Amino acid sequence: MKVFEIEKICYSYPDGTKALDELSFSVSEGDVLGIAGANGSGKSTLLMLMMGCLTPLKGRIAYLGKSFDRDTVRSMRKETGLLFQDPDDQLFLPTVWEDVAFGPRNLGLSEKEVASRVEGALHDTGIEELSKKAPWKLSGGEKTLAALAGLFAMKPKTLLLDEPTSGLDPRSRCRLISIIGKTEMTAVIATHDLDMVLDVCKRVIIMKNGKIESDGEVPGVLSDREYMRSCGLELPLSFAGRSS
């Protein structure tokens, strides 16, 4: 079943810069899709469009077969979580516990159910001991995990992650990759951490200048050095030693 269908979408920034140019692809249930590209290739913009935060100038986005309209976007957001690149944009409340509870409360759940979901989410992300801490006191990695816990507590069917390993130390990065790897949700990960794509994703889309350059199985797409360079990328570090 197709969860997201993106058909020939075009988007430009307010200053006129073209961000996306007739982009088309789909995300099926159970996919773990990586979207890789150099800075400015349009990855983050694409995720914002998929979440309904931006409206494409042309083209169509559909969720579970229904084209985006107000009701579809509302119901899509109850089943989809977006992890922002900067977790400070996502952690609003005075303590981690309350912030993780924010989403379930907005779903209208009872306090008992909210508490159960929060405990579960904190456990899944391994940050139970941080529940009473204020978000601004957390390290970068802890903030990312807290933001992720906030999404897990909503029990989404699909996760959209924008540069999840950006700014993380190696240990936090490993921890995050392990958590994402264990989930059974459909996931779309926009990143230029190609080693993460190798570890976690089955399929990868390479973007360049707002267009899709390739869409295929992970090892095949990422192993061509010349091709990767032409897209403004390098080989994953795991491959770099093998190819000459």
Place this chain on the structure above:
Amino acid sequence: MRLRDLYRTEIYDERRETALSPMLLLCLTSAYIITVVSFDRYQTLRIIPLAAYPIFVGLFSGVSGRDLFRKMTAVMPFVILIGIWNPFFDRIGTEHLGIIISRGWISFFSLMIKFLMITASTLIMVSAAGFDGLCRCAAAAGLPEVLVTQLFLLNRYIRLIVEEAHNTLRARVFRGGKITLSNAGNVCGPLLMRSVSRSEKIHNALLCRGFDGALWRGKRDMNRLSRQDIIFGIFWTAYFLVVRFFDISRAIGDLTVRCVI
């Protein structure tokens, strides 16, 4: 200095587990302030027993005296500026401590005593109850949702943006730039634009998690008082009334002097 003050208030976050209800502290402190300011402007010694309240609550909550002193001295100048004129314009003499002193000086001292006591009690209340605790209580008591959300968001992002402002200034100064009025636009302008961009991302993040206008909703039962709170409240309210209507310092002093002599 203000950034340090912001951070210093957080050291009390971990100490609030067995503390008193924020609503109780808010009500008591408000009653305290009204009691203190209701004294005539020539009262000095009669007010002093009221200092027992901030002293007790401050010690009970483990509030640092140094933090209090620093904050109070920072805001004292305006009060001194208003009060220091009293001795010049209120020159009727009166006997105090066996010496003739003008009423203006008495009213000035009274003003300073009131200022110190009220300011200390407010700062202690915030440290003991926590800003968020106070906001939640106010929300549960009926403060508009828009304002509660505003207070939470301000408290949340103040540190981030103040740090960003500090970094902006440092980066400018390290490259030899000056912070003058003529380049206010170049200093604050980019910070403002970054803040606006950030607010758009925050707005999207709020919407993505189902935000419908209220960041936090108060529950009425969160302002329910425990038995300890009620006893505490009754005791101090009675104390404020007794001090307001009776000169207890003189009564205790008379008794002591009689016993000793």
Place this chain on the structure above:
Amino acid sequence: MHMADALVSPAVGGLFWAASAFLTAKSSAAAKNDNMSGGTALMGVLAAFVFASQMINFSIPGTGSSGHIGGGLLLAILLGPERAFLSMVSILTVQALFFADGGLLALGCNIFNMGFFPCFIAYPHIYKRITERVDGPKGIMSGAISASVAGLLMGAFFVVLQTTLSRITALPVGVFMMMMLPVHFAIGAVEGFATAMVIIYVYARMPEVLNGGSPDKPENGMKRAVAVFSVLALLTGGFFAWYASSSPDGLEWSIVNVTGTAELDAPQTLIHSLLSSLQDMIAPLPDYSIKGETYSENMGTTVSGIVGSIITLTFAVFMGMMFSKRKNRQ
């Protein structure tokens, strides 16, 4: 310009609390109903921005002093009057609670002086009118300076009014105003200039940000509330100014203190007696103004008072430490 609690009487504090609470409620209702997308997040972040930028002191070459941007006006330009007012309420609350800049009782006065005047009077009636007539940076500069000066002068005037009505200071009204108004004129000019520089910067790069300050149509309820308060402020201020100017030495006690006589002349004018009765009416407690009692305290009673105070406070310290230890053990 932040008033401390010690400078305000319960009656004056309560009155302005009521006024500010009413305006806050109205503004909250207006903010909830408007169509400003993203307004909530923008309000919160911009309030934090104003807070941060007011910590930046811009040196004024040749004067040795410094200034910062004005909060209320800048917020009104970016958010519109109602949201700007709510942002100012939040900023003043944080300043009072975290930094003791202002106080709980005086919060109503501070919100009125530093929120109502810039957001509901200076911005719509001065800044907007000037910028509608004069385009571009010139309009922004003249509008911002004029509005900032006007807002601050109105606020400073009300500080004098509130302090005087609270009967805290013996400073004659005329002298008090001479101290406050010129200083705040200068501060307003500096703040207006700094604010204008920021707005001009943004206007050149992100003009759409400035459109937030122009709500399509303010709600009738809000318009009415602002109109009523503007008229009340005008009447109160005018009445007060008329009274102050008709009595060159200020209020009754100033006359007494300057002449050194214990006897007060009976009010000569209608205004004196009217204000006198008003003060009597709003005096909160029977002995707020003790008439006839002398304040003379001889050595004996003063020593008793001091001893009693020391004993009371020592007891409080002891109890505080004891309960604190017990709490930590639990």
